[in-house]
Amino acid sequence: MGTVPGVAQYAADRARRGWERRDDPIVVQTVRCTVGATLAYAAADWLISGGPPPLLAPLTALLVVQVSLYATLTTGFRRVNSVVAGVLVASAFSAVVGLSWWSLGLLIFSSLVIGHIVRVDEFVPEVAISAMLVLGVSHVAAMAWSRVAETLIGAAAGILLNALVAPPVYVEPAGQAIADLARRMRALLMRMSRELELGASRDDAVRWLHEARHLDNQITGVDAELNRADESMRFNPRVREGLLTRLVLRSGLDTLEICAVVLRTLSRSLADLSHQRRSDPVYEGEVAGALSELFTHIADAVDSFGRLITAQVSSNAEVAEEQLAQALADGRADRQRIADLLRLETERQPDRWELHGALLANVDRLLNELDVERRSQWLAEELDRHRQEPGRPSPVYRLRRAARRARRRVRRGRSAADHPYGSRSA
Structure with a gap:
């Protein structure tokens, strides 16, 4: 029975x-x-x-x-x-x-x-x-x-x-694919943070480099999801602001793709440094602790950015914007502290100044690519270049408001940090 x-x-x-x-x-x-x-x-x-x-x-x-x-x-x-x-x-x-x-x-x-x-x-x-x-x-x-x-x-x-019979819209799977890519980058950065704090070895640095290289495979899959979402929105009566959604998704993937390249270059710098140090940790002491904090904040920024992309095509994005702005402010504060520490390291070991400089330059690129203000301004400029249909409210005004909110949050983060960002590299 x-x-x-x-x-x-x-x-x-x-x-x-x-x-x-x-x-x-x-x-x-x-x-x-x-x-x-x-x-x-x-x-x-x-x-x-x-x-x-x-x-x-x-x-x-x-x-x-x-x-x-x-x-x-x-x-x-x-x-x-x-x-x-x-x-x-x-x-x-x-x-x-x-x-x-x-x-x-x-x-x-x-x-x-x-x-x-x-x-x-x-x-x-x-x-x-x-x-x-x-x-x-x-x-x-x-x-x-x-x-x-x-x-x-x-x-x-x-x-x-x-x-x-209008076909389905595949925006949600595309946003989820971007969020998954951001989470994978966050996992790598968090692993680097933990292992640096514990005294990362040469083998650890090589593993970071291998995993950073494998991010390209996932980017290809996300690109395919975005192409499918883009086609599903064209001429579809279910979609109202298809242009805005396509720009948000595509620019989000472009940013994460650049971050993946920078992350791979950063891992390459750490791997080269580990070859020079041989059996010693990649970094140790106060420098290792500061780098661990920095990578934690960058990991939070990448994860917040992925959630921001999903929120912008589905619901309210203010919480994700605030978390991203805060993580970037904390990361820039850590970056300045590390710059001071590495300056002392360079005075003791002048032959490693190139690797220290490359590390800082890659950190700057990551922070700049994830910048909330720059992203909002870029989206507004792209939408301005497209012809808007008469009688339909333009989403440019909303994006400009988001850009102003982002600028205020970044300024508050700068005031709380109470020190300059340091050099910024494109």
């Missing part, structure tokens, strides 16, 4: 997981392609009487229907363009020559060249395929019209499906 409740629970869990995956790209693509192809065949069978079954219509719908409306429109245009170009080439050839081995070769060559000229991209082979199918029948004119009609019906069915 206990088996029936177990099966019911299993079925309920499977149904719940299936419902949670309703916006998954594979699920969306499967459902839309099935519905679009079926509708295309039904419409073509009703509109085109006589002849063989209009299977080209559902085939076109399968190729046209994509997850996003923007991809559907662009793919549909290229698909129709390729078929029409192939039909025109075949019609021209049928009026001059018949079907033979040399005319077929010339037809294929001409179709492929024309496909590149009309810029149908991945559908270049479709130009040659359409031309061969049309040229190979006895009634060229009838076949040409039928092929174009079926293609138009299939493309129209795919476009109409996404126009009537």
Whole structure:
């Protein structure tokens, strides 16, 4: 008797997981392609009487229907363009020559060249395929019209499906991918902080460098998520401020990508320093403690930046802005303290001044890239360059207010620190 409740629970869990995956790209693509192809065949069978079954219509719908409306429109245009170009080439050839081995070769060559000229991209082979199918029948004119009609019906069915049933928007997964990347950077910085405080060895520094290099793999995945989110917002009636969201996400990834490069360079400097010190710790004493605090504050800044990107595309971002501004103020205070300590280290060991200077320069770059004020000003300038639709309130004013809030927070942080930031490097 206990088996029936177990099966019911299993079925309920499977149904719940299936419902949670309703916006998954594979699920969306499967459902839309099935519905679009079926509708295309039904419409073509009703509109085109006589002849063989209009299977080209559902085939076109399968190729046209994509997850996003923007991809559907662009793919549909290229698909129709390729078929029409192939039909025109075949019609021209049928009026001059018949079907033979040399005319077929010339037809294929001409179709492929024309496909590149009309810029149908991945559908270049479709130009040659359409031309061969049309040229190979006895009634060229009838076949040409039928092929174009079926293609138009299939493309129209795919476009109409996404126009009537708006596809999902993938902003949240893109923001989550950026936040995950920021958390991974934070984890590396926190590990560096802990191990420096415990007396990091040469092996520890080499591990930091390897992990910093592996950040590039995750950046590639985040870029793919952002491309999908960007396409899902274009021409989508669900999205109101698509331009602002795209700029927030893309600029967030650009900033983290630069931070990953700087973090890799910083790790390289620490690894080089560990080679010089051989069996001694990378840094020790007061310098190690100050660096540990600095990396902790930079880790908090990176994590706050990732949460700020997510908040800006979903809800209120003020808390994340405040935490980021505070972490940057603390980091700059630590940076000045470390600069004083490393100056003393350089006086004792002048041959290491280049590595100390590189360390400080990379710290400056990290702090500058995460700066709240610079980011808000950049976003406002980018939005100013885009033409705003008449009658729609512009988001530039809100961003400028955010920039002013950020400036006030940074100034409060400077006053609390009660000392200058030190040199800042771009």
